Amino acid sequence: MFEDLRDLYQEVIFDHNRNPRNFRVMADANRQVEGFNPLCGDRLTLFLKVEDGTIRDASFQGSGCAISTASVSLMTEIIKGKTETEADALFKQFHEMATGKDHDLQLEALGKLAVLAGVREYPARVKCATLAWHTLDAALKNQQQSISTE
Ligand code: FES
Numbered sequence: 001m002f003e004d005l006r007d008l009y010q011e012v013i014f015d016h017n018r019n020p021r022n023f024r025v026m027a028d029a030n031r032q033v034e035g036f037n038p039l040c041g042d043r044l045t046l047f048l049k050v051e052d053g054t055i056r057d058a059s060f061q062g063s064g065c066a067i068s069t070a071s072v073s074l075m076t077e078i079i080k081g082k083t084e085t086e087a088d089a090l091f092k093q094f095h096e097m098a099t100g101k102d103h104d105l106q107l108e109a110l111g112k113l114a115v116l117a118g119v120r121e122y123p124a125r126v127k128c129a130t131l132a133w134h135t136l137d138a139a140l141k142n143q144q145q146s147i148s149t150e
Helices: 010-018 066-079 084-099 107-121 123-140
Strands: 031-037 042-051 054-063
Touching: 010 066, 010 107, 031 123, 042 066, 042 123, 054 066, 054 084, 066 084, 066 107, 066 123, 084 107, 084 123, 107 123
Parallel strands: none
Antiparallel strands: 031 042, 042 054
16 A cells, blocks of 8 residues: 555554544544445544534544545645634535546645645556545535545
């Protein structure tokens, strides 16, 4: 797997994989959605505390590959304090970046999330990077059920 990651922003990804941020159950979460990648069996649970349209807190539990763990760790850091509208806009930007449809990428706008731009070169890795974000999308739509990348 490390060869696959060679061209990615390895240091940030490895750091977030080894020391995931916001890796905890949130007792007072008011949104909780499970994301599942059936291709590999990896799953995560995303917890959000949303008040007055703003994400006050975000955390996760679960186990996944280095990219999915780094992606959800980075995501929980970045969406904290954002409004639901802002988080939804980030989801769309991230999805464009990871799936490679946008050939005129504005990586600066994505800040730290740009470390995952390299997955667009590795189709098998796109779902690893977007699992967290599809789970967030379901949470923002207030869907409480599990979501699957397939
Ligand atoms: Fe399972 Fe990456 S291999 S999410």
